[in-house]
Amino acid sequence: MASQTQPPAAAPASIDFASMDGVDLDHFWMPFTNNRFFKQNPRLFVAASDMHYTTADGRQVLDATAGLWCVNAGHGRAAITDAVTRAAQTLDFAPTFQLGHPLAFRLASDVARIMPAGMDRVFFTNSGSESADTALKMALAYHHARGDHTRFRLIGRQRGYHGTNFGGLSVGGIGGNRRRFVSQVWGVDHLSHTHGQAVRFCRGMQPGNGALAEELEELVALHGPETIAAVIVEPVAGSTGVLVPPQGYLQALRDITRKHGILLIFDEVITGFGRLGKATAAEYFGVTPDIITTAKGLTNGTVPMGAVIASREVHDTVVNGSPEGIEFYHGYTYSGHPVAAAAGLATLGLYREEGLFENAAALAAHWEAAAHALADCPHVIDVRNLGLVAGIELAPRDGTVGARAMEAFHRAFDAGLLIRVTGDIIALSPPLMISAAQIDTIFGMLREILNDLA
Ligand SMILES: Cc1ncc(COP(=O)(O)O)c(C=O)c1O
Numbered sequence: 001m002a003s004q005t006q007p008p009a010a011a012p013a014s015i016d017f018a019s020m021d022g023v024d025l026d027h028f029w030m031p032f033t034n035n036r037f038f039k040q041n042p043r044l045f046v047a048a049s050d051m052h053y054t055t056a057d058g059r060q061v062l063d064a065t066a067g068l069w070c071v072n073a074g075h076g077r078a079a080i081t082d083a084v085t086r087a088a089q090t091l092d093f094a095p096t097f098q099l100g101h102p103l104a105f106r107l108a109s110d111v112a113r114i115m116p117a118g119m120d121r122v123f124f125t126n127s128g129s130e131s132a133d134t135a136l137k138m139a140l141a142y143h144h145a146r147g148d149h150t151r152f153r154l155i156g157r158q159r160g161y162h163g164t165n166f167g168g169l170s171v172g173g174i175g176g177n178r179r180r181f182v183s184q185v186w187g188v189d190h191l192s193h194t195h196g197q198a199v200r201f202c203r204g205m206q207p208g209n210g211a212l213a214e215e216l217e218e219l220v221a222l223h224g225p226e227t228i229a230a231v232i233v234e235p236v237a238g239s240t241g242v243l244v245p246p247q248g249y250l251q252a253l254r255d256i257t258r259k260h261g262i263l264l265i266f267d268e269v270i271t272g273f274g275r276l277g278k279a280t281a282a283e284y285f286g287v288t289p290d291i292i293t294t295a296k297g298l299t300n301g302t303v304p305m306g307a308v309i310a311s312r313e314v315h316d317t318v319v320n321g322s323p324e325g326i327e328f329y330h331g332y333t334y335s336g337h338p339v340a341a342a343a344g345l346a347t348l349g350l351y352r353e354e355g356l357f358e359n360a361a362a363l364a365a366h367w368e369a370a371a372h373a374l375a376d377c378p379h380v381i382d383v384r385n386l387g388l389v390a391g392i393e394l395a396p397r398d399g400t401v402g403a404r405a406m407e408a409f410h411r412a413f414d415a416g417l418l419i420r421v422t423g424d425i426i427a428l429s430p431p432l433m434i435s436a437a438q439i440d441t442i443f444g445m446l447r448e449i450l451n452d453l454a
Contacts, residue, residue: 018046048075070301074433087342104336114279121315124336125306128269129163131293139230145321151229159193161239206246213252225260235281238270241425242391264289273297276387277361305340356432377450
């Protein structure tokens with residue numbers, strides 16, 4: 001029978017990965033994008049290596065955002081791409097439901113090795129959003145396994161981002177992401193974000209503010225501790241503009257949750273794998289939660305993958321406390337996918353061999369000084385930083401929130417620098433392989449862009 005569909009324009013073997021020939025922009029409905037604007041003004045990358053992207057028109061762009069907070073080891077690293085190729089050729093796919101393959105177990109052990117003591121049970125997902133929802137369900141399963149059936153409430157935080165699935169959306173605190181999707185997880189409440197009384201141009205952590213964590217006691221009193229399953233926070237809120245917590249805040253959340261039998265989840269999708277100069281923010285801050293969510297830097301962004309790391313206590317309670325059979329009714333077809341697991345193993349190997357977390361730690365002071373040197377630029381109303389992350393907040397233009405930073409984003413791209421903007425905040429988070437000279441280049445270029453900006 002004759003096929004009703006047109007033959008593809010090019011057979012897969014003949015795809016030229018770096019060519020725009022025959023590319024039609026209409027069909028891809030792009031995520032978190034002004035599609036109408038983009039398709040009139042496309043900006044595309046066709047290749048990447050180390051600290052740079054190559055654009056479709058052949059220009060080099062210095063990556064000050066590690067892609068989307070994920071390419072921590074730098075782009076196109078041969079150790080990772082070789083591992084991915086070999087894995088795909090050896091075992092393209094194997095289920096992990098009631099079956100297994102060695103790479104997923106190996107990677108789980110490697111991840112466990114760099115987690116805080118006692119956190120060594122690893123559940124694989126495919127993204128940060130899936131990690132958030134997995135962690136929330138794990139918390140509910142934990143209380144259920146203990147016979148604590150009234151704990152159903154999940155507490156998030158304003159200006160928190162935990163991805164776009166319904167669980168993460170519900171505990172997340174970004175109005176624009178939530179408002180259009182009325183149906184959300186029931187019984188969720190939110191803490192205030194940590195930036196209400198923040199000191200501007202503060203280097204590193206904010207000064208202590210006991211009242212912020214005390215709010216959790218107020219929510220506990222309001223709802224009853226016996227109804228609250230978990231509190232989820234990003235140790236440093238990334239997506240809403242680099243909100244650095246006050247001294248002592250995370251430890252106070254730990255103390256209050258422990259006192260009331262509530263699980264504490266750190267969403268480390270951004271802070272995990274070296275962003276603060278340690279394997280996790282938990283290690284950096286010296287505060288151990290019950291569950292950590294990760295994604296992004298786990299595979300250096302090369303293949304989608306996330307991991308949720310549970311304490312031995314959470315894991316054993318669910319697994320040993322359930323009747324014989326499947327203990328946790330949750331998982332994804334691609335949990336522990338062999339190609340992603342190979343990418344993860346090679347990525348963690350690179351972090352170790354090249355000392356990339358240590359490089360981030362060693363450069364943090366230089367990064368901080370370079371970021372704060374922008375304080376005298378036009379429009380800059382705040383600079384904040386921690387590890388290899390910085391947020392530069394601009395005064396909004398009258399009536400058009402976000403327009404000034406978006407113009408900076410476009411100008412930077414055209415000048416050969418990739419930055420990220422959220423509202424009027426520029427967020428920077430380069431690959432951890434960056435050098436001091438490249439840090440100076442980033443902030444030097446930004447200075448010029450800001451000086452020219454209306
Ligand atoms: C803290 C945090 N959690 C979750 C997510 C969602 O990750 P993904 O986009 O991979 O679903 C992100 C993404 O930026 C994030 O920053």
